[in-house]
Amino acid sequence: DTGVSQDPRHKITKRGQNVTFRCDPISEHNRLYWYRQTLGQGPEFLTYFQNEAQLEKSRLLSDRFSAERPKGSFSTLEIQRTEQGDSAMYLCASSFRDRAFFGQGTRLTVV
C-alpha cells in the first residue's frame, strides 16, 4: 500500500467518450504529478500541481486533457473525446521534500 489511491483501476471506453480519473494523494504531500505510461516505456510527464496551483503542463497534454486539484487535495484528470492513442496507464504521484509515492495507476483502454 503506497498511500496514493487512484480510481478507477481500469476503464474501458468507446472512442469519442469522455473519461475522468481521480487521484487521492498522501494527505501531507503538497506536490502532485500525473504521468502516462504506455507498454514498454517509462512514464511520460503530463502535469504537476503544487497545492492547488497547476505549475507545469507537458506539450503531450492536448486541449482534450484537463487536470484540476481543487483545495490542494485530490486531483482529477479528464480526457475529452478519447482516441485510441489515449490507451495507456495513467499514474499519479505525490511528493513531499525528496520522496515521491506513486499510485497503482488507472489503465485506460479506448476501443
Place this chain on the structure above:
Amino acid sequence: KNEVEQSPQNLTAQEGEFITINCSYSVGISALHWLQQHPGGGIVSLFMLSSGKKKHGRLIATINIQEKHSSLHITASHPRDSAVYICAVRSNYQLIWGAGTKLIIKP
C-alpha cells in the same frame, strides 16, 4: 539518442550478488531520481540525488554531476529485489525517464 540512458536493460543474478545499474544523461538537471517499479505498476521512489552519495539499507546511489552519470547499487541482493529500476532526471520541472532495467534475482 535518448536523453537518459540506462544499462543494462536486463539483469539476472543469483541471490547475494552485488548489483550495479547505471544511468547516463545528456541534459542539465536539478536532481536525479531512482525508482522501483514492481509488476502491476506500483512505483516507489528510492532516492533523489543532486550530488554525492546516499544509502538506504542495502541500496546505495551515487551521482557524478561532471560526468553526468549515476549508479544504483544493491548489496546482498535478494529475490524480493526483483523489479524494474528506473532512473529519471528532473530538468526544467519535468522528469525525463530512462527505459528502466529489469532485474531478476534468483534464489
